[in-house]
Amino acid sequence: MNHADLRTVDDDLLPPADWAPRRRLEPGTRAALGFTALAAALLLARALAAPHIDARALDAWATIxxxxxxxxxxxLVFGVILSAAITAFVPPSFWRRxxxxxxxxxxxxxxxxxxxLPGCECASVPVAGGxxxxxxxxxxxxxxxxxxxAVNPVVIVATAVAFPGSPEMVAARFVASLLVAVLVGWTWTLFGKGEWIRVPSRPDAASGGRLDAFRQAMRHDIMHAGGFLVVGGIAAATINVLVPPSWVDRVADVPWLAILVLALLAVLMSICSEADAFVAASLTQFSPxxxxxxxxxxxxxxLKLIALQTGFFGRRFAVRFVPLTLVLAIGVAxxxxxxLL
Structure with a gap:
């Protein structure tokens, strides 16, 4: 018997004679291929969609x-800085006191x-997480x-400027907004469950120093909040372009329908709370x-707030918290x- 024909158990574990190892692409090559594929997809999408897109609508979308x-x-940056400062420099014992x-x-x-606290809804999300x-x-x-x-001094002053000679509107906004916030909090106290909300993690200040914890918390929050702000902005801009103004005018004369329509527009338009009073004042066809x-x-x-809340606290939280807040906000207002009006 020829010894060349003999095989051992280890020989069965060897690859075939005609097998060659697959070469892995270098990271730079993979990045170049990915960029090329993305550029090709964008060019194809532009060629297919450009004939069907109105230039004025596209300009309006980009502007919004x-x-x-x-x-x-x-x-948002202000809220991230404040949240990081709370995480790094304020001890937990302070909040207990x-x-x-x-x-x-x-x-x-x-x-x-x-x-x-002066700030808009974008700032409040990272602060609440902190x-x-x-x-x-x-x-x-x-x-x-x-x-x-909703009730910080900047918003109250902006509302007074937008509705000159109407202190009742300023008072109504303050009372209704604060009442909704407290009612939502009490409702969550009674019925909320711990597994519904994902508490954002924060670096331990003692492990790397307070400045290092501040830096890490800022980086964590700005990456999360910034990305979801862009997603919410894209959705809001798309809705603003698609909703025809004539449709809004036709429902203004029906009181209950006007309330629901403006509530829906508030969700879709995603205007910062420091500026929304001027938009509301311009809706002269609607009731106070x-x-x-x-x-x-x-x-x-x-929309942008929903995206931010989902990113910070999880989808299970958003699908429960958003409907609760919306129903109470419409009803209380x-x-x-x-x-008052």
């Missing part, structure tokens, strides 16, 4: 998208704290999330109560408008 992002970005231990009692205190990470009860942090962009609903719903429920 850029306006939303530019308007919200400074306040500042807020009542019982979540039900902490909710109205958190709502009152929202009256002193509060939760420092041990604040979710219900109290969520109350602050809703109250801060419908305008109030627009002002109360907008800072609490809009309608009741307060009927009494």
């Amino acid at each position: 998208f850029v306006a939303i992002c530019v308007q919200a970005l400074p306040f 500042a807020l009542p231990r019982r979540p039900g009692a902490a909710v109205p205190v958190a709502g009152a704290l929202g009256t002193v 509060l939760m990470a420092r041990g604040v009860a979710p219900a109290a942090a969520l109350t602050f999330l809703l109250a801060a962009p 109560t419908a305008k109030l609903v627009f002002l109360v719903v907008g800072p609490m429920v809009d 309608t009741l307060v408008g009927g009494v």
Whole structure:
């Protein structure tokens, strides 16, 4: 017997004689191929879609998208910086002393704290996440999330300027917004479950120093919030272009329908809370109560805010929190408008 014909068990583990190892692409080559594929896809999409896109609509979409992002970005950065500062420099014991231990009692205190922080809804999301990470009860942090962009001094002054000679509109917005924030917080205290919300993680300040924790928290939040702000801005700009103004005019004369339409527009238009009062004042065909609903719903429920909340706290949280807030905002604003306006 020829020894060349003998095989061992180890020989069966060897690759075939005609097998050659597959060469892996270098990272630079893979990046170049990916960029080429993306560029080719964009060129193909442009060639197919360009004949069907109106230039004026495209210009309007780009303008609205850029306006939303530019308007919200400074306040988003402010919120990220404040959230990182809370994470790195404020010890958890401070919040245990500042807020009542019982979540039900902490909710109205958190709502009152929202009256002193200038910022929009984009800033309130990372701040609320930072509060939760420092041990604040979710219900109290969520109350602050809703109250801060709706009843802070900048928003109140902007509303007074947009509605000169109408202090009742300013008072109605303040009362309705704060009431909605507290009611949502109390409702979450009674029925909310821990597994519904994903508390954002934060670096431990003791492990790498406070400045390092501040830097890491800022990087974490700006990556999350910035990406979801862009997603929300794209959705809001698309809706703004697709909704025809004539459709809005036809429903303004029906009171209950006007309220629902302005609530829907507040969600879709995603206007920053520092500027939405001027938009509401320009809707002269609608009733004061419908305008109030627009002002109360907008800072609490809009497309970019939904995207931010989903990114920070998870989808299971958003699908429960958003409908709850929207229903209470519409109902409370309608009741307060009927009494004060």
